[in-house]
Amino acid sequence: MxxxxxxxxxxxxxxxxxxxxxxxxxxxxxxxxxxxxxxxxxxxxxxxxxSKDTLRREVVEQTLQHFQKVLPELLLSARDHQFDRVMGSLTGFFRDDPDRARLLVREILDQPEEMRERIAKYVTPWVQLLGDQLERAKERDLVRPDVDVEAYAMQVVTSLVANLAFIASMGNVLPDHGAHGAGTDRVIAEMTRIARASLYVDAASPADASDAPAQTPPSRERAIQTHADQRDGEGKKQ
Amino acid sequence: MxxxxxxxxxxxxxxxxxxxxxxxxxxxxxxxxxxxxxxxxxxxxxxxxxSKDTLRREVVEQTLQHFQKVLPELLLSARDHQFDRVMGSLTGFFRDDPDRARLLVREILDQPEEMRERIAKYVTPWVQLLGDQLERAKERDLVRPDVDVEAYAMQVVTSLVANLAFIASMGNVLPDHGAHGAGTDRVIAEMTRIARASLYVDAASPADASDAPAQTPPSRERAIQTHADQRDGEGKKQ
DNA sequence: CCTACCGATCGGTAGG
DNA sequence: CCTACCGATCGGTAGG
Missing domain, CATH: 1.10.10.60 (Homeodomain-like)
Incomplete structure (x- = not known):
């Protein structure tokens, strides 16, 4: 008031x-x-x-704080399954306002020292938490043994921010074949596919019944393919 | 003279x-x-x-022309195999002078229209050529059927440029565990792994004879895993 | 939240 | 390739 x-x-x-x-x-x-x-x-x-510089700092801080506020629920509610859901939510944050992605990319180039600290503060904890989850999934033979879990998690975030920033600026570079014309969706879909396919062990190797907790017909239930097409509503340019 | x-x-x-x-x-x-x-x-x-703007245009043009001059030999000499070699050379171009990556990222944000045209001119032809090769490899069941080959190729280039630009600016964000401290190699190694693993059909799955077309122990000959561990020397976290 | 104003620097030109 | 100089705009302050 x-x-x-x-x-x-x-x-x-x-x-x-x-x-x-x-x-x-x-x-x-x-x-x-x-x-x-x-x-x-x-x-x-x-x-x-x-000062102008004070304003810049607060603009960036505000964006990262919003990210920090919104991220936990996504990652915590999603254990090792719900892959597409996590990707979709993460993507959604930047899709809701692509200027966020552009701003972060610019800051990395313009203020690298500052951004190192901010990433350590806002992003690294989540990357490590995700890394731990993936490490455990690796022990259960769900995740490929040669995944560098931390580097992987960071890579997913990097790709996501870069892609959204680039698309926000120049639109999609891919030719729009097909009637639907949602090139952004196409990029995000392939990015998601790449992230998923490079993470999980491929279709069940039968012999690891020994390994997997008894409960599960392991690879099928994985819930991972759930919303392979999660973004229909908004970003569509029609 | x-x-x-x-x-x-x-x-x-x-x-x-x-x-x-x-x-x-x-x-x-x-x-x-x-x-x-x-x-x-x-x-x-x-x-x-x-004018200053003329200078900018020539700077960008020069960088892209160098890219265009160097790329053909890489891609043409490499058919569907030699995956790591192509990735390595592509990475090398930007590693040789990381300012190239930073410049391109900045131009995408600053001059999106111009960059759309330049990408269409300098990058898209190669993306399509690579796409064609991948499409053929797909028919031979070497490449995953669900790969969007064009989007995939573009994604690899995007990740590469973004990663190198970011690393050039802020160094590696990942904690350097291990004595040698070559975090850049670690990032590039995982990026390469992701690109490879998300592209090729996985190593033969023994029991899914039911599922898989009868024909094949297809995955062995692939030549693809040649250097599957090309980050032994450098990026390894040990 | 405003008017008035500051020194510094900007991209660029004249003219040789 | 230089000196000299231009109007415009920059971030920021004084002072209310």
Whole structure:
């Protein structure tokens, strides 16, 4: 309640700054430009954020915090199964606002030191948690023995962010054959397939009945193929 | 011979511009900064390239032309086998000068329209050629039937460029366990493994005779696993 | 949140 | 390839 309107302005500044930094880059965007979109003067903006660089930091922090807030439920609710669900949710975060992906890629290039720290803070814990789960799945012979679980997890995140950032900027480069025209979906589908196929041991090797917990007809139930086509609704360009 | 020295200056400008654009971005780099490194004055630089934007275009064009000049031999000499060799050479191009990767990523974000055209010109033909080869390998049951060959090829290139650009900027994010500290190799090794494992049909599954077409112990001859462990020397975490 | 204003730097041109 | 110089814009401050 207190300062509700001021909060709103701060939020507007952050929102417009995110958009512009993502699309034009930090040094390609002037404080003046951001202020214009918000509908205030430049010195007023600099009252809320005491420098352009402060604004940049808060924009990035906000994006990563949102990521951190949303990620846990996805990964924790998904054990070693539900592969497509995890991929779909992860993809969804960046699809909901592709500027997030563009912003992160730009920051990696522009502020590498800072981003190293932020990744250590926001991403690495989850990569390690996922890595542990995969390591256990490996012991149960569900995951290929030669997977470098940490590098794999990091790779999936990297591909995802890069792909979404690139598509957001230039659209899909693949020729759109077929009537449906959703090239983005095609890229994401193949990316998901690659991630899945390179992770799991292929169709059951019969002999590991010894190994697998008794309960299961192991490879089939894996729930992994569930939504192989998970994104129908939104990103579609029709 | 004619204008040899002038050519040299032009080349120096291009070289320093590539470096600076890759590391600081286009709008984060001033003409003055480039001129300083070359050891000339700003107006002299603008005699060789009539605007900053012209310089940018030539920098990008030069990088892509080098790529185009070097790629054919790699891909043509490699048929459906020699997977690791192709990946290695492709990786090598960007490893030789990681600024190439950073520059391309930046251009995708900064000049998406232009990059769409350039990718269509420089990359798509090779993606399609590779796609054709993979499609044939698919008919011979070497490649997984569900691979989207074009999307796959594009994905491999995208991952490669993104990974190298990120590593060039921030180094490796993975904890360096093991004494040697070559985290880059580890990332590239896992990226290569993912690309290979998600492409080829897996090693013969003994008991699924029921499932598999009668014909084949197909997977053995594949020549594909040649260097399946090409990261022994370097990337291994030991 | 504003007007007024700062020094610094930007890309680029004139003119030789 | 240089000196000299241009108008425009940059991030930011003073002061209210």
């Amino acid at each position: 207190v300062g509700g309107a001021a909060q709103d302005i701060r939020g507007q500044i952050l929102a417009h700054a995110t958009r512009l930094f993502a699309r034009q880059g930090f040094s390609g965007t002037s404080v003046q430009q951001i202020a214009e979109r918000v509908g205030i003067r430049k010195p007023s903006l600099l009252y809320h954020f005491k | 004619v204008g040899g020295a002038a050519q040299d200056i032009r080349g120096q400008i291009l070289a320093h511009a590539t470096r600076l654009f890759a590391r600081q971005g286009f709008s984060g780099t001033s003409v003055q900064q480039i001129a300083e490194r070359v050891g000339i004055r700003k107006p002299s630089l603008l005699y060789h390239f009539k």
